[in-house]
Amino acid sequence: MSETPYQIARRELQILVTSRGAWIGIVAVGLILGLAGPFGTEDVMRTLPRLVYWVVIAAIGFFAGSGSATIVAETLRARRVGMWPAVIVAGAVAGFVNFALLIVLNGAVFGTEFFELDAILILGTNVIVISIIIAAAFVGIQRHVTGAAEGQMKGAATTASPAPPRLLARLPLEKRGRLISISVQDHYVEVATSTGTDLILMRLSDAMDETGDVAGMQVHRSHWVATGEVTAARRDGARAILTLSDGRDIPVSRTYVPAVKEAGLLP
Numbered sequence: 001m002s003e004t005p006y007q008i009a010r011r012e013l014q015i016l017v018t019s020r021g022a023w024i025g026i027v028a029v030g031l032i033l034g035l036a037g038p039f040g041t042e043d044v045m046r047t048l049p050r051l052v053y054w055v056v057i058a059a060i061g062f063f064a065g066s067g068s069a070t071i072v073a074e075t076l077r078a079r080r081v082g083m084w085p086a087v088i089v090a091g092a093v094a095g096f097v098n099f100a101l102l103i104v105l106n107g108a109v110f111g112t113e114f115f116e117l118d119a120i121l122i123l124g125t126n127v128i129v130i131s132i133i134i135a136a137a138f139v140g141i142q143r144h145v146t147g148a149a150e151g152q153m154k155g156a157a158t159t160a161s162p163a164p165p166r167l168l169a170r171l172p173l174e175k176r177g178r179l180i181s182i183s184v185q186d187h188y189v190e191v192a193t194s195t196g197t198d199l200i201l202m203r204l205s206d207a208m209d210e211t212g213d214v215a216g217m218q219v220h221r222s223h224w225v226a227t228g229e230v231t232a233a234r235r236d237g238a239r240a241i242l243t244l245s246d247g248r249d250i251p252v253s254r255t256y257v258p259a260v261k262e263a264g265l266l267p
Contacts, residue, residue: 005070005071005072005073005074005075005078006071008070008071008074009066009067009068009070009071009074010067012066012067012070013063013066013067013070016062016063016066017063022062025062026055026058026059026062027055027058029054029058030051030054030055030056030057030058030059031051031054031055033054033057033058034047034050034051034052034053034054034055035047035051037050039123041053041054044110053109056105057102057105060098060101060105061098061101061102064094064097064098064101065094065095065097065098065131065134066094068090068093068094068097069090069091069093069094069131070090072086072089072090072093072094073086073087073089073090076089076090084136087132087136088132088136091128091131091132091133091134091136092128092131092132094131095127095128095129095130095131095132096124096128098127098131099123099124099127099128102123102127103120163212163213164176164212165179165210165211165212165213165214166210166212167179167182167191167200167207167210167211167212168193170191170200170202170210171191171193171198171200172198174195174196175191175193175195175196175197175198176193176195177193177194177195177196178193178194178226178229179191179192179193179211179214179216179226179229180192180193180194180225180226180229180244180245180246181223181224181225181226181229181244181248181250182204182207182208182211182223182224183222183223183224183250184204184221184222184223185199187201188200188201188202189202189203189204189207191207192244192246192248194245194246204218204222204224207224208224211224211226214226214228215227215228217256217259217260217263218256219242219250219251219252219253219256219259219260220250220251220252220253220256221253223250223251225242225244225250227263227265229244229245229246230242230243230244230245230265231243231244231245233260233265233266233267235266236251238254238257239251239252239253239254239257240252240257240260240266242260242265252266
């Protein structure tokens, strides 16, 4: 089951709250704003209270804005809204949330003198516009970094091949094909590859440790399969059956059915 927008926002906030880099950025922004004293705070607050005030504002704005923007963006994305319209709406909502929090905080700090219509309208407009700009800049930077990383990964993939599983080195040369499955046979394990099968005197757990980078999983106390070699799957009561690329059927015990289903092998 996919995560809801609220679950995604909560997970991301948990990561941000525990991120040292995020807190360093928040404090840095707060100190810069505190020294600059924008929106008249330089005239009505001394230096130390002003620094504390802006660090608190930066923290509240960052976390509240991030959470609300994520919820809105993920909700719109689920409804197939375009990326940039979703970013603009999410940024505006984050700005409105931050503006509402600023009203409450400033009312507590400065009293009723803060509530002047002109000042509130100017503050609200600035906060919402800045939030939209920040949201758009963040997504643009994220897309650039992600694209660069994907390009590096693709380049690395074309120049380097993954090392073959160590388990294959135990097989005769003519049977060192793609790893398909490992099954227990008395005190041996039967290793099946795309070019045949062979018996090796070792435990199943030790054999699984030598599968290397091959994506696979244990599906029974006596069987391990390479997930990329599964061509079909069906339920068999509380258990299941996996059909592999060499035509063999491998049973999935009840214990491993949830993991197999989570891996996307079983409807």
